[in-house]
Amino acid sequence: MEATGYSPFPNLKHRNFLQGRIEVPLFTRALSLASRCRVLEVGCGRGVALPVFEALLRPASLVGLDIELELLRQARSVAHPASGVRLVQGDVRRIPFPDETFDVVVDFGTCYHIEGPHLALKEIERVLSAGGVFATESKLAQILAHPFRTFGRRLRVPAGSSLRPFRNAGMWRSFRKVAATASTG
Numbered sequence: 041m042e043a044t045g046y047s048p049f050p051n052l053k054h055r056n057f058l059q060g061r062i063e064v065p066l067f068t069r070a071l072s073l074a075s076r077c078r079v080l081e082v083g084c085g086r087g088v089a090l091p092v093f094e095a096l097l098r099p100a101s102l103v104g105l106d107i108e109l110e111l112l113r114q115a116r117s118v119a120h121p122a123s124g125v126r127l128v129q130g131d132v133r134r135i136p137f138p139d140e141t142f143d144v145v146v147d148f149g150t151c152y153h154i155e156g157p158h159l160a161l162k163e164i165e166r167v168l169s170a171g172g173v174f175a176t177e178s179k180l181a182q183i184l185a186h187p188f189r190t191f192g193r194r195l196r197v198p199a200g201s202s203l204r205p206f207r208n209a210g211m212w213r214s215f216r217k218v219a220a221t222a223s224t225g
Contacts, residue, residue: 059148064092067148070209071175076100077143080167082132082160083107083150087115090125093146103142107131133159140169147176151195158198165203170219174203178213 067073075097081089084104094102103126106112112127119125130136132147133156145164151157164174176195197203203215 060088060092064089065096067175067209067212068093068096071173071207071212071214073097073144073146073173073175073214078141078169079103079144079146080105080135080137080142081146081148082135082164083147084115084127085111087112087118087125087127089146089148090115090119091123094119094123094125097144099144102126103128103137105130105132105135133163135163135167137167139166140172141167143169143172145172145174147174149177151176157195161195161198161201161203165201165217168203168217170217172217173206173214174217175212175214178208178211 073079077097077099078101079093079097079099080103081093082105084090084106085108087104090102090104093099102124104112104115105128106115107130109129112129115127119127128136132150132154145168147164151160151164154160168174197215202218204218206214206216
């Protein structure tokens with residue numbers, strides 16, 4: 041593992057192909073991700089999912105966030121030059137955007153494979169708008185895709201979080217951010 045607490049996955053062309061052609065479209069449909077909204081993919085890596093999200097969701101804005109500059113360079117080569125995809129170097133545990141910037145945050149397993157996933161979930165919650173959706177892989181998807189690397193890892197929403205289970209599609213799941221309620225004193 042690197043000093044960042046994360047070790048990137050190898051670049052497997054067949055895996056990238058399957059993710060772009062099958063997994064991302066199924067993920068998008070199974071979780072009924074909203075179109076024409078502000079989308080952030082955390083841990084976007086080489087950018088395999090970004091053009092698919094752009095085509096299927098036609099987002100108002102689309103941002104790919106990754107900690108590795110080299111992976112972002114590779115993602116730039118995947119994104120269509122005329123696309124509105126914005127690539128940003130940053131850590132999911134310290135997302136460099138203001139509160140409530142995004143309507144959808146997508147994670148294809150990054151939060152399962154970093155140190156301090158609870159910090160990442162708090163940041164994802166922070167940058168989601170009220171009613172926004174956090175879409176991620178389920179534990180089952182992680183075990184099937186990365187059985188050894190996932191062993192013993194769990195992704196738990198922190199206590200007191202405003203993220204509530206929303207949709208469960210077996211391999212994928214989503215959480216909706218509920219609006220804060222005013223306390224009555």
